[in-house]
Amino acid sequence: MNDMLDLGPQARLVARIADRVTDEQLAAPTPCPDYAVRHLLGHVLSLSRAFADAARKDLGPGLDRAPGSFVPDVGPGWRGELPKALDALAEAWRDPAAWQGMTRAGGVDLPGEVAGLVAVDELVVHGWDLARATGQEYAPDAASLGAAEALLTPAEGGDGDGPEGGLFGTPVPVPADAPLLDRVIGLSGRDPRWAPGS
Numbered sequence: 001m002n003d004m005l006d007l008g009p010q011a012r013l014v015a016r017i018a019d020r021v022t023d024e025q026l027a028a029p030t031p032c033p034d035y036a037v038r039h040l041l042g043h044v045l046s047l048s049r050a051f052a053d054a055a056r057k058d059l060g061p062g063l064d065r066a067p068g069s070f071v072p073d074v075g076p077g078w079r080g081e082l083p084k085a086l087d088a089l090a091e092a093w094r095d096p097a098a099w100q101g102m103t104r105a106g107g108v109d110l111p112g113e114v115a116g117l118v119a120v121d122e123l124v125v126h127g128w129d130l131a132r133a134t135g136q137e138y139a140p141d142a143a144s145l146g147a148a149e150a151l152l153t154p155a156e157g158g159d160g161d162g163p164e165g166g167l168f169g170t171p172v173p174v175p176a177d178a179p180l181l182d183r184v185i186g187l188s189g190r191d192p193r194w195a196p197g198s
Helices: 008-019 037-056 078-092 112-133 142-152 180-187
Strands: 102-105 108-111
Touching: 008 037, 008 078, 008 112, 008 142, 037 078, 037 102, 037 112, 102 112, 108 112, 112 142, 112 180, 142 180
Parallel strands: none
Antiparallel strands: 102 108
């Protein structure tokens, strides 16, 4: 990887979307089948902390837990905790050392540059999840969206050995001329047409 990616713009966007979530929306469904909005917010909080630790190579036991092994949730202080965790995540990945060497996240050892791209992808996709679940507009920055596309696009000649044929699930077919955001969401295993109640 020749250039580091600034996670700041996408982290700030997710923080703004989360700030607009009402208490009444916390129990609402999301594009993540097992998550209500409160669980999605808890996931974003925990992944922000985990990937900040991964950037710093602070490989404690929190980085060994697979994301699907528990249902996250938020506590009463989440409105103050989440923006701070997102800021800390972006700051941790501004250190060039974060993108070098090996690190660990979700119980998997991986190169720092890959972990950084996974962190960006998590922010892009879960930002969409949160915005869609709560009826908000969503426009991720171009660099983050491009990085998510690069991570999720199967390699030429790949063997499709990811879960159900994709990196994070079975891709949903999306027209080739669809907006890039829709194509990225489809690659993530989500239907870009998802709406509450669908």
